[in-house]
Amino acid sequence: MILVTGGMAQGKLDYAMSELGVTDYDDGVIGDTDCIYNLQKAVMNEDFDSRLDKYIILHPDCVIICDEIGSGIVPLRREDREWREKTGRVCCELAKRADAVYRVFCGIGMQLK
Template sequence: MILIIGGAAQGKLDYVLQQTGYSPDQVAHTPEEAQTLPIFDGLELWPDLDEEALLSANPDIILICDEVGCGVVPMDPAQRTWREQVGRLCCRLAKRAQRVERIFCGLPMTLKGDPSTWN
């Protein structure tokens, strides 16, 4: 599994498509679709994701998640809880990932793994 993180509109999906040669129709947007498609974009919308089930069904998936923990802390307790859940999910996934990359302004920064290889 590969985890790609970065702010909104920073080019994460474009980067993954360029690196892999996959097309936009091979991108999942729900956990159900992610069981069989190679890329799952929008992970931050699913903080209660059953990661065990997903990784068991699709161990080589590329997960793309917007960073939601930077910036002003929301006043709304539900928003703070959501941000914490997404952050904890990303921490768990990063520990298991073969590679973690952060995309900023379309530029990749390898946080974990070999930056010279893509499966």
């Protein structure tokens, strides 16, 4: 499993397609392709943790792409804080489990793991 992170509009999907062999992806949902794009849109869904766990077991060579969203002021609304916290924690857990982690910045990838 490979985790790709970075801010929005940084070219993460293009990077995954040109450098990591991604050809098909599911956008914002856990699907049945070998890539989840915009994982941050799915983290608050029901049974997210167990579904993601199952997905990774079924797709050991998957690429998971998630926006980095924590570099701002703590949001006022509780739901936004929970989403931000959850997304960050999910990325930390995925990074531990991943074979490789990339951060994409201005379309350039840096391997963090």
